[in-house]
Amino acid sequence: MTQSRRPAAPADLILAWYDRHHRDLPWRVSPPMAAGGIRPDPYRVWLSEVMLQQTTVQAVKAYFALFTTRWPTVTDLAKADTEDVMKSWAGLGYYARARNLKKCAEVVAFGHGGVFPDTEEGLKALPGIGDYTAAAIAAIAFDRQSAVLDGNVERVVSRLHAIETPLPAAKSEMRALVAAMTPRERPGDFAQAMMDLGATICTPRRPACALCPLNADCRVLGRADPELYPRKAAKKAKPVRLGAAFVAENAAGAILLRKRGESGLLGGMTEVPGSDWTARIDGATDLSAAPFPADWTACGTVTHVFTHFELRLSVYRSMVAGNGQAGNGWWQPKETLDGEALPTVMKKAIRQAIPGAFGK
DNA sequence: AAACCGGGGCG
DNA sequence: CGCCCAGGTTT
Incomplete structure (x- = not known):
């Protein structure tokens, strides 16, 4: 019985791929658990997302384990000695993140009763949380339908839609495209799936297009070199x-x-x-x-x-x-x-x- | 809008 | 080992 059916939407293809290939990470709840209504601890989501700013998963793992062992809750971290936090962060780089991490913990613990805000706006008002991190926590921890755009997702959408505008000017256009793709069901898994896709398949160099769940929809594949996307403004030399x-x-x-x-x-x-x-x-x-x-x-x-x-x-x-x-x-x-x-x-x-x- | 912030991984 | 990657805050 060959019924004509609508082609699957990109979001469904990505979620199906994620169900098969999702990575087990210390701050994650697996899709089967999430399907049972289990959400990850917002504290652990926040901590992992701040650590993952400009930093690879591999480098973050050991630091995440150390922090969650020493300070299991946001209130523990808020009460910690700032000097101990800086020592524990040493080697991870971008040390303003550690200073803002401590400030943010104090605001949540002593200003919000130890409970993280569950909206994008509420999260973005906290120290060290910008557009990306607010959207990511809202989606992952609270299953909000927010448009999560990080460097991985920028790569995926720029190739999927063959966006010729260079970064950073293209960001608003990209965010609108991600918002249009984001499904009502499982927006948190969708956000993580898009980032995983960019990290493991739609990579900066030598992307594995043959394995990509979106290869039939990609506007670049077969027409141009995917490595040329996203377009970027020229950078200047280092003194x-x-x-x-x-x-x-x-x-x-x-x-x-x-x-x-x-x-x-x-x-x-x-x-x-x-x-x-x-x-x-x-x-x-x-x-x-x-x-x-x-x-x-x-x-x-x-x-x-x-x-x-x-x-x-x-x-x-x-x-x-x-x-x-x-x-x-x-x-x-x-x-x-x-x-x-x-x-x-x-x-x-x-x-x-x-x-x-x-x-x- | 541009400048200021580290460190790790890959070819 | 040169080159590339990746968000938030400040100015």
């Missing part, structure tokens, strides 16, 4: 900045550390003393930024690439006799460096001066 870092070790085997200012680059994180990072430093050996006069030995440079500049740090080392001259810093025993709020660039500098400092 180079130079600086000096000073790794002082005392007789007890401790390293001199200090805390950076609360805002801006690596805000609130720990560092070794050093110079400002500017276009050029005076001469090959500028010791004027050293924390105290000493027999500073040059031990090479480390390079670290930030979002908008490349840093080349000249590293100096010295052994000091006393336990004074710490200034506004403190002496941290080498064996306990791992627990400090040290960003990756500072670990590189310390390792350059003292190869065994982190006991790899």
Whole structure:
């Protein structure tokens, strides 16, 4: 009995694909459970979504496990010591996320009775929650029909509709297309399915179009190279900045550390003393930024690439006799460096001066 | 609208 | 190892 039937809508194709291929992740509720009315804990959804901003699933997993073990509820996190939160976040990058995470937990715990808002608008009013994260939490935790648009979804819709407008100008057009696609039934699963599709099939390079549930609907496939989508505005070159870092070790085997200012680059994180990072430093050996006069030995440079500049740090080392001259810093025993709020660039500098400092 | 924010993964 | 990827806030 060959009845003519309407072609399946993209949303149905994606949901069917998701039911077969969804990934089990620590912050997720599987589709069969969700079908039984089980929703994931908004706290865990929020925490995972903030961690996943600009960060891969693989990198997030261990941090998510650590945070949910140490702070099982949003109220636990709100009561936590901010310094402990920064230490636990060290290595994940974009440290303003950690500061806003703590602020947001406090607002939810002490201003909303420990209950997350269940609407996009209510969520977006919280620190560290923008368009994407508000829509994602509303959809995933509360099954709201919100249009979830992240980098993965941008790729999927730009290819599906062959959008020629470059990002970021194309965002509103893309969001409207996602809104039009989003089904009344299972909007939370749909949002996760679209992001999974972009992460695993509709990838930036070498997409697996043969496996894509939307390949029959795709306006790019067969007409142009999918890798050329989404179109993007040209980006500008990264400038180079130079600086000096000073790794002082005392007789007890401790390293001199200090805390950076609360805002801006690596805000609130720990560092070794050093110079400002500017276009050029005076001469090959500028010791004027050293924390105290000493027999500073040059031990090479480390390079670290930030979002908008490349840093080349000249590293100096010295052994000091006393336990004074710490200034506004403190002496941290080498064996306990791992627990400090040290960003990756500072670990590189310390390792350059003292190869065994982190006991790899 | 543009600038400011890190780190990891892939070819 | 160069290149690419990815949201929110601030200015």
